[in-house]
Amino acid sequence: MSTILEVATRAGVSHATVTRYFRKPDLLAPVTYQRVKEAVEELNYVPNATARALFTGQTDIVSLIVPAITSSFFTEMADGAEDKAHELGYTLTLGTTDKDIERERTYLEALISHRVDGIIITPGTDSVEHIELLKRHKIPVVLVDRQIKDTHVDFVGGDSLDAGVLLTRHLIQQGFKDIAFVGGEPGAWSLKERLSGYRQVMQSAGLEERVYLGSYKPECGKKITTNLIQEDQLPEAILAASSRVILGIFNALREYQLRVPEDIALTCVDDVAPASIINPFLTVVEQPAYHIGQMAMQCLVNRIKGSTEPPDTHILPVELIVRRSSIKSERLHIS
Amino acid sequence: MSTILEVATRAGVSHATVTRYFRKPDLLAPVTYQRVKEAVEELNYVPNATARALFTGQTDIVSLIVPAITSSFFTEMADGAEDKAHELGYTLTLGTTDKDIERERTYLEALISHRVDGIIITPGTDSVEHIELLKRHKIPVVLVDRQIKDTHVDFVGGDSLDAGVLLTRHLIQQGFKDIAFVGGEPGAWSLKERLSGYRQVMQSAGLEERVYLGSYKPECGKKITTNLIQEDQLPEAILAASSRVILGIFNALREYQLRVPEDIALTCVDDVAPASIINPFLTVVEQPAYHIGQMAMQCLVNRIKGSTEPPDTHILPVELIVRRSSIKSERLHIS
DNA sequence: CGCAATTATGTTATCGGTAACATAAAAATA
DNA sequence: TATTTTTATGTTACCGATAACATAATTGCG
Incomplete structure (x- = not known):
């Protein structure tokens, strides 16, 4: 001291x-x-970094704000961002937002007050308000996973449109016709893209769309699925908007003792990371989450260092991984 | 600005x-x-919080240092810690250490420099050095998951001894005799406890112990298992030191096309959180990770606020969850 | 050998708050 | 109405660094 x-x-x-x-x-x-x-x-x-920061205006602190750290995509993204931040000499703060609608705002205000050098955020809504707030305070921002239109800031994310296309096409190829899209934050860019991919493929295949939005949370998947079961409207296959949504879907199915893929085929965006090692089961589209985190952090630090390039939009390729949960033959074979 | x-x-x-x-x-x-x-x-x-901190000596920043955020135990622990930190008006920084031996040290120095109000840490070794470093700088510390003896600081963790006991007893009850303990950081308190639980039960059952330590990382599980397979020494059942170790074990088994539980029974400490929702398969001992995180943060803030109570040791109960991966009848049934 | 150039170190104002202390104005009391 | 008390606001030193500027000491060169 x-x-x-x-x-x-x-x-x-x-x-x-x-x-x-x-x-x-x-x-x-x-x-x-x-x-x-x-x-x-x-x-x-x-x-004393505090004293230094007061004079220099730089804190060497950067921040990561995500909806939920327990979502495997964000866990790995955070891991990548943290590694890169450390490599570049920054300390990282972490905030999660989706347990409480107010939280994104309070976090941003705290970060502004702390004069963090930059922020990586997956915004909860598609409103420009929070981004403008940061801009007013001249804090560099990089968006991850959810773009906001008319906002000139860097973006890094997976190819969500392609994710929707790949999964829907796969399900159709398996011979399913009654395919529902379940879950997802209506305002989120990633949702719009995934949904749009689903719609494109469904339309060009001449199939009827069934869309049930809500949020990216497990509860959403559970509620929608429960409703569908109770109304006897369960589709042949579900494309879940995210790995968290599918957890809720599984919960609901289990309560009614329905089996996958025997009773219904399931797929989702984002792998449920360790689960697939123990028991490769879910058909998913995997995003390069760790890489996205690293890249977002690198972008952010470039801005902090003064880059004045026009805002970049990095959309990274995603990969379809076919496993048992969506295989129709498996289903026929058993029933 | x-x-x-x-x-x-x-x-x-x-x-x-x-x-x-x-x-x-x-x-x-x-x-x-x-x-x-x-x-x-x-x-x-x-x-400007930076200016305020310079005068008051308080930053309202607390830190969390864990081996790996991608380990499900630490993900949930971090989630709990983050929620509690936010509730109490603190901003949380996150650092991970086990990708590089130097990293714990560099992080601590950065945090000291930033004058964070307190630190929750799962230390990488059982050396008192880093704890003493923080004490010298009068930064409150709470240890999580790994206690260090002769260090008078608060500790919060799951009952690792009981974890070892419960899993070993369960395996013996299933009729297994050749049970190996695989993985774990030799210096870590949690490892010593888990191992000690295993030993107690094995001894009182008159069974021979087989212990293969290394680290808590997946690579460790993979390497040990591969060796065992190659030397044709695979035991009947494995008690893996953690959920990360078991991932490596699965990888190794898969390479040799060995099946669980048909060819070998598996259990581990810590659930692989979302995996068990999608496909309940692994027999585990679950620790109340989220709660541990919350509790650790509350302890830390109490210290920050000036509590001078003698150091607390909170050992929270763990729960055995029996699933298919360790069921012998399942094995007999099939073979 | 003397003066300029270079090198090493000291002095000082500054960053943006906080809180103790001082003071002025208003209200309360006699 | 004079005096004390209370209330509202201003002044100032300070937290611990940084960097521009100033100065002293050393070296180089003609």
Whole structure:
């Protein structure tokens, strides 16, 4: 807890010399350097980043705001972002928003107050309000997973349109005709894209669309599925908007003792990471989540460092992974 | 980006009055309050936490350092910690350490420099060095999942001894005799406890112990299992030290096309959270990870607020969840 | 050998808040 | 109405760094 002044006194120099020891060491005479070094070590001195930040206006802190860290996509994304942040010398803060509608706002205000150098965010809504707020405070932003139109900021995400296309096409190829799209935040870009992919393929196949939106949360999947079961409207196959939605769907199906894929085929966007190692079961479209996190952080730091390039939109390719949950033959074979 | 002075000028008051507007609003005359309020709003003024921290010595930032955020236990723990931190008005930083041995140290130094108010950490080793470092800098610490002896700090974790006991006893009850303990960080408290639970039960059952340590990482599980297979030493059942280790075990088994539980029974500590919803398969001992996170954060904030109670050790009960991966009858039935 | 150029170090204002202290104005009391 | 008390606001030093600027010490070169 010692200050630069105490170090200076102990080393018999002025505090400016101690600053130089850290910031421009080669300006010091070897003897002086050594003396300061000893004083620093003896006092366990660590410069106060808070004081530095006040003067320089830079905190070396960046922030990540996601709906839910427990969603496997965001867990891996955060892992990538954190690794990159550390590599580049930044400390990362984490905030989650979807347990409470107010939380995104309170987090942003706290981050503005703390003068973080930049923010990576998956916004909860498609409103420009929060982005404008950050712009007013001149805090660089990178959007992940959900783009907001008319906002000139960098974006990094998976190809959600293609995700919708790949899964729908796959289900149709399996011979399913009654395919429902379940879950997803109506305002979210990723949802719109996934849905749009689903619609394109359904239309060109001449099939009737069935869309049940809500949110990306498990509860949404559970509620919609329960309703469908109770009204005896369960489709042949479901394309779930996300891996969290599908958890709710599984819960609902289990309550009614319905089996996958025997009674209904299931697919979703985003792999449920460790689950697929233990028991590869779900057909999914996988996004390069870790890579997205890294890339978003790199983009953000480029902005922080002053890049004035026009905003970039990085849409990374996704991959269809076919497993048992959507295989019709499996279904016929058993029943 | 405006400062308190600009607000003061605009409102026609001194900057002290603006501080009072935020910190002791009822000291202001209604007219003054209103004038300041307008100025604050017109300028989008947000107080600079960096400047405040310099004076008060408090940053309202707390930190979480874990081996790997992608491990389901830590994901949920982080979720709990983050919720509680937000509830109590703190911003949380996140750091992961097990990709690089140096990282725990660099993180701690950065956090000391930033003068975070407190740190929750799952230390990578059982050395007291890092804890002492934090103590020297008077930063409150709470340990999670791994206790360090002779360190007088709060601890919150699951009952790892009981975890070892429950799983081993279960396997023995299933009729297995050749049971190996695989994986785990030799220096970690949680490992020692789990191992000790295993040993107690094996000994009192008169069974021979087989212990293969290494780390908590997937690679460890994979390597050990591959070796065992190649040397034709595969046991009847494995108790994996953690959910990450078991991922590697699965990988190895799959490469040799061995099946669970037909060829070998598997169990581990920590559930692989979403996996068990999609496909309940693994027999595990589940720790109340979210609750542990919340509790650790509450403990930490109590310390920050000045609590001088003697260090607390919270060991929370764990729960055995029996599923197919360890059922012998299932195995006999098939073979 | 003397003066300029270079090198090493010190002095000082500054970042944007906070809170103790001082003071002026209004209200309460005698 | 004079005096004390209360209320509202202003002044100022300070937190711990940084960097521009100033100065002292050393070196180089003619």
